[in-house]
Amino acid sequence: MEMYSSVPEFRVVIDRQACRLCKRCIENCSFGALEWRDNKVKAFDDRCVACQRCVSMCPEDAIALRRMPSVMSAHPIWTENARRDVFTQSRTGAILLASTGNELHERVIFDNLLLDACQVTNPAIDPLREPIELRTYIGRKPRFVELEELGDSVRLKTELSPALRLEIPIMIAQMSYGAISLEAHEALARAAVMRGTTMGSGEGGLHKKLYPYADHIIVQVASGRFGVHPAYLKAGAAVEVKIGQGAKPGIGGHLPGTKITEEISEARMIPIGADAISPAPHHDIYSIEDLAQLVNSLKEATRYKKPVLVKIAAVHNVAAISSGICRAGADAIVIDGFRAGTGATPKVIRDNVGIPIELALASVDQRLREEGIRNETSIIASGTIRNSGDVAKAIALGADAVKIGTAALIALGCTVCKRCYTGKCAWGIATQEPELRSRLDPVEGAQRVSNLLLAWSIELKEILGAAGINSIESLRGNRDRLRGYGLDHTTLEILGVQPAGS
Ligand code: SF4
Numbered sequence: 001m002e003m004y005s006s007v008p009e010f011r012v013v014i015d016r017q018a019c020r021l022c023k024r025c026i027e028n029c030s031f032g033a034l035e036w037r038d039n040k041v042k043a044f045d046d047r048c049v050a051c052q053r054c055v056s057m058c059p060e061d062a063i064a065l066r067r068m069p070s071v072m073s074a075h076p077i078w079t080e081n082a083r084r085d086v087f088t089q090s091r092t093g094a095i096l097l098a099s100t101g102n103e104l105h106e107r108v109i110f111d112n113l114l115l116d117a118c119q120v121t122n123p124a125i126d127p128l129r130e131p132i133e134l135r136t137y138i139g140r141k142p143r144f145v146e147l148e149e150l151g152d153s154v155r156l157k158t159e160l161s162p163a164l165r166l167e168i169p170i171m172i173a174q175m176s177y178g179a180i181s182l183e184a185h186e187a188l189a190r191a192a193v194m195r196g197t198t199m200g201s202g203e204g205g206l207h208k209k210l211y212p213y214a215d216h217i218i219v220q221v222a223s224g225r226f227g228v229h230p231a232y233l234k235a236g237a238a239v240e241v242k243i244g245q246g247a248k249p250g251i252g253g254h255l256p257g258t259k260i261t262e263e264i265s266e267a268r269m270i271p272i273g274a275d276a277i278s279p280a281p282h283h284d285i286y287s288i289e290d291l292a293q294l295v296n297s298l299k300e301a302t303r304y305k306k307p308v309l310v311k312i313a314a315v316h317n318v319a320a321i322s323s324g325i326c327r328a329g330a331d332a333i334v335i336d337g338f339r340a341g342t343g344a345t346p347k348v349i350r351d352n353v354g355i356p357i358e359l360a361l362a363s364v365d366q367r368l369r370e371e372g373i374r375n376e377t378s379i380i381a382s383g384t385i386r387n388s389g390d391v392a393k394a395i396a397l398g399a400d401a402v403k404i405g406t407a408a409l410i411a412l413g414c415t416v417c418k419r420c421y422t423g424k425c426a427w428g429i430a431t432q433e434p435e436l437r438s439r440l441d442p443v444e445g446a447q448r449v450s451n452l453l454l455a456w457s458i459e460l461k462e463i464l465g466a467a468g469i470n471s472i473e474s475l476r477g478n479r480d481r482l483r484g485y486g487l488d489h490t491t492l493e494i495l496g497v498q499p500a501g502s
Pocket residue numbers: 014018019020021022023024025026041057058059060061062063
């Protein structure tokens with residue numbers, strides 16, 4: 001029986017007049033959607049994922065991809081996607097896997113927040129002529145500082161906690177080696193060095209090739225403890241404990257044994273071909289006290305020289321959880337919103353669990369301020385940071401810095417085809433296949449990510465200058481510089497933002 005789920009979503013259209021039969025499109029399609037048959041290129045539309053690789057590689061611009069018109073009668077509730085999913089599961093009896101971020105909730109609150117600008121009474125700042133500071137420090141800040149006068153000089157008596165110095169308030173998110181290729185990891189690490197920020201190792205340990213960049217890498221400790229050893233902890237700029245992630249709150253991870261190559265097995269410290277299973281909970285953490293023990297152990301292991309971050313997914317009681325994490329000694333809390341990306345997750349979890357980063361961030365910042373402990377930890381927001389406007393809005397809602405994942409991958413060439421879980425990424429990013437990996441040049445990729453971060457930094461300075469603010473830290477939690485447009489009263493109340501016009 002022909003099922004709707006096998007009806008193609010895309011059509012590969014080949015201009016036969018223009019095609020010079022060079023076969024480059026066939027060589028480049030990692031999903032097998034193009035084959036050589038009867039002395040011409042034959043397209044198999046049902047295998048096409050619209051990754052755009054063939055379109056980019058065709059020297060004659062002879063290929064175009066078209067979205068197939070719906071083959072189903074319209075229904076407002078039983079959408080085409082809903083019906084496709086039911087048909088697929090009735091065929092397979094299995095969980096639907098998904099990549100990238102939440103597709104069910106299209107509304108992004110950032111889009112309904114408007115930034116302020118100075119007019120007349122409060123002068124704007126021209127970032128081309130006056131300095132505007134983007135540097136920020138991640139870590140515990142003292143409530144006050146004690147100074148000692150020594151003749152003509154002054155000495156800081158207060159002992160400061162270790163902090164991460166970021167030249168820009170934008171970090172690159174945690175993506176593991178295994179989920180993405182070594183070339184992608186290297187490109188991100190190089191970009192972090194170029195722009196004076198950090199990238200995350202993800203939970204898969206650190207390949208030896210990345211150790212030269214390790215002072216710009218936040219090394220992660222997740223429930224599977226893959227690749228965690230003293231040298232790994234000491235090499236990183238900071239250590240991050242992953243409790244949860246926005247795309248899959250409350251569930252673990254699974255990297256199939258087929259993806260555990262010799263190099264990945266070495267970085268993760270597991271046998272070649274063995275499944276890498278990250279349990280849903282850390283089996284030694286069942287309370288804030290347990291978390292405090294792990295945070296302290298990691299501080300001790302790094303001789304109290306590195307900040308320890310704790311990452312959680314944005315869930316319903318995120319403010320109370322964050323308060324506990326702060327009291328457990330975390331130097332920074334990373335909050336990952338429900339639209340965050342991932343290499344692979346059950347679709348039902350990705351699309352239905354968690355809350356938007358905007359609401360989580362505002363409520364955590366507010367709670368820590370009310371409890372008088374906001375200075376004791378930094379807040380880093382991730383999940384839906386698409387441009388410099390989102391960065392500025394997140395910081396105004398209370399973040400010290402943001403992390404970007406999908407945006408960084410797009411800079412590397414990702415077209416958001418949503419097939420990372422297949423391991424066949426045509427752009428050499430979410431794959432371990434040698435031929436596919438060779439398509440990504442880490443040096444060129446690093447330059448593109450660095451360019452993106454530079455462009456956003458320039459735009460951030462423009463935003464700050466327009467608002468008459470000369471330092472990013474002065475924007476942090478400055479919700480008065482935001483207004484809500486088209487948001488309901490309750491949402492505005494949680495955000496702590498006035499409606500536009502007030
Ligand atoms: S890459 Fe373009 S020109 Fe070459 S075979 Fe494919 S469609 Fe034809």
